[in-house]
Amino acid sequence: MGKMRMVRYIVIIAIFIGVSCSKEPQLHLGPRIKFDETEIDFGEIAQNQKVTHTFEFTNIGGDTLIIEKVRAP
Numbered sequence: 001m002g003k004m005r006m007v008r009y010i011v012i013i014a015i016f017i018g019v020s021c022s023k024e025p026q027l028h029l030g031p032r033i034k035f036d037e038t039e040i041d042f043g044e045i046a047q048n049q050k051v052t053h054t055f056e057f058t059n060i061g062g063d064t065l066i067i068e069k070v071r072a073p
Contacts, residue, residue: 032061 036056045051059065 029062031059031063031065033065034058034060 034057036058038055040053040055042051042053
């Protein structure tokens with residue numbers, strides 16, 4: 001193996017190791033949901049008073065997020 005070819009392999013391996021050992025957060029391959037908030041306190045509510053709240057969320061993963069079932073605890 002020629003000297004230049006060996007140097008190329010060493011450089012490629014060094015780059016691969018550098019990227020693999022990076023302390024940067026890794027991209028999540030599957031879907032991953034992140035809520036801006038996870039609970040809301042409406043305080044006191046009069047009987048028959050209707051209240052609503054919208055929970056905002058983002059898919060921070062690397063794949064399509066599919067929401068199939070939603071239920072309250």
